[in-house]
Amino acid sequence: MFIRSSDQLPSVTALKRFPVPRNFNVSTESRIERGKTWHAPAGATRVKKFEIYRYDPDSGQNPRIDTYEVDLDTCGPMVLDALITIKNEIDSTLTFRRSCREGVCGSCSMNIDGTNWLACTRFISDTAEPATIYPLNHLRVIKDLVPDLTQLFAQYSLIEPWLQTTTPEPEKERLQSPEDRGKVDGFYECILCFCCTSGCPSHWWNGDRFLGPAVLLQSYRWLVDSRDEAAGDRLDDLEDPFRLYRCHTILNCTRTCPKQLNPGKAIAAIKKMIVQRRS
């Protein structure tokens, strides 16, 4: 009910999904079919079910939902451990991204029980029965849980995410006071897992032109950096009905960020900077 931190799970779930038809606005090739069930080995005592989105580009078939029964006695505690167990012991064709297994690389972001999170930092014990796992939302799927992030990284490169200066280079490094350094706290920690952007309804429907929460948060990270001297140009690039202002303060981003950052606040701060430089 009252959520104070994005890692907090809801105590009650009143509505599992919006009351729209399953195939609402879904093109033919994206329709999800029923897949098969992989039963737990005989003698398994603690069985947990995972319903996982599968898509094989080579089969020519539509995506499907496969159900896997995992013996928790032979599996680590996190959702990523379950995926690795499935791949190692049950079905080696299951495909997903993973790297650090400790929430710093942002590779294993996916939709777990209806919201986006990192598989490596979500406990299996905190998931529903059966747990449902989909790839990040509204992205073209390359295979299984691997979505195509090309568009999102192209949007990231659009904001030129590096330090830009016009003043002559100092003899040593560009200095920053602890106070100025503090201004990028809460923004520089973004790992670009795109949980927020792919959970943003505005980005679902205007993602071709709206930059989305992750990229706008990154943009703000450079706008507040005291060493950066391109704030004016950066704001010029953002002042656009779509790039920035398609944000309608829905705030699913802040709710879902696995690093507990606040993209909604960053976007509001950018909007404020644009107003302030006019006066």
Next chain:
Amino acid sequence: MAHDKRPLSPDIQIYRPQLTSVLSISHRVTGIALSVGALLLVSWLLAAAAGPQAYSSVQGFMRSWLGLLLMFGWTFSLFFHLCNGIRHLVWDAGYGFELGTIYASGWTVVAASTALTVAAWFSSFVVMG
């Protein structure tokens, strides 16, 4: 192009409704309801201007259960859109973005708009008769 044949991962069909998204879509829905309801109000005024016969037929509809239901929905839409509109104004000023505050203000909007709707109908039926 092979790219176009790739399926699009599901979004609204599977994303769990959050207080944030539910209040956001409700703001839009109530906004539309207010516009449609405004037409209804205007038809009432037009009927009043047209004469007693036209007025009594519209009044009859407004007093029917369907008319009452529509008006109840309209008043709730009005109060919800008002309260949530204030919440959006505060956000536009740059305040209230901590997640705890987002949830507190969200539930406050739900409680306040419900209370205002009940109070409006209570006063119109019980107090005014």
